[in-house]
Amino acid sequence: MEYDGKLQELINNYAGTEKTPALLPTMHSTSCLIGENILQEDKLSVKVCPVFKEPLLYFFYGKPSYRVSSKHSHKSRTDCLRSPCCFIFDSHKIHAKYIYPFDTGAYSSGIFEDMIPSEIDIKKFQLEPDPTNIPEYVRAFFGNNENYLQGISSIDDKSFNNVVTFTLGQILSAKGTFEFDDRARTVEIISEDNLKVSDAIMAIIVPQPFVRNEAFKNFLKDHSDIDVITYFTHYPSDPASHNEAVFQKAIDYLKKRGEVL
Secondary structure, eight states: OOOHHHHHHHHHTTTSSSOOOOOOOEEEEEEEEHHHHHHHTEEEOEETTTSSSSEEEEESSSSSSOOOTTTTTTOBBBSSTTTTEEEEOOOOGGGOSEEEOHHHHHHHHHTTTTTOOOTTTTGGOOOOOGGGHHHHHHHHHHHHHHHHHHHHOOGGGHHHHHHHHHHHHHHOOOOOSSSSOGGGGGGGEESSEEHHHHHHEEEEEEEEGGGGOOOHHHHHOOOTTSSSEEEESSSSSSGGGHHHHHHHHHHHHHHHHOOOO
């Protein structure tokens, strides 16, 4: 794999200037409808990615940043089928092929075009494909995990001395109203391997009604050591409105583990 090197060079220049943050878990969010199948099969499966044109599996580092939408119904619902659930995994057990500092899907669709011109090859933004090195990136661009989770960059813009670091710096430090969301400031981890869920799972966040799901109960019978975190729902409601509840529960989990203040 070839790297432009500019982004990693900047990260290396910050070595020793700040305390390296703790390694955060890696998260994969989806709907409860799909979550049931994942639990039944005990597997997250790769799918052909429209961006890289190869079978891949996507995660976000430290945040449940992927959001379920209401595009399938356009209405409120009285069930949790399309409400979000979040699988929280041990980052040591995720085998990465690519790691990027932002949502590659948003990049490919042109959402970042005003800040990252499409002429810049996305591969120039690659980080080293090892999740355990991500804290070094967090240290360089955010200073600590708290800033990373809030999407607040702490790096001095004088360090942005080439098109790669300059344009990334614009994404990380821009203020105002944008078409993109916090996925623009969240590390994306991409694997080419299927993942056996029970080999890596630490916790799962689900809406309260989902605890009655048969696949969920059966999975817990065999894997009772994982942390189960539930969030309150009310009906009828738009499933997309539950995304923030999942995010808050995930942050509470990280605080409980002592990985953030």
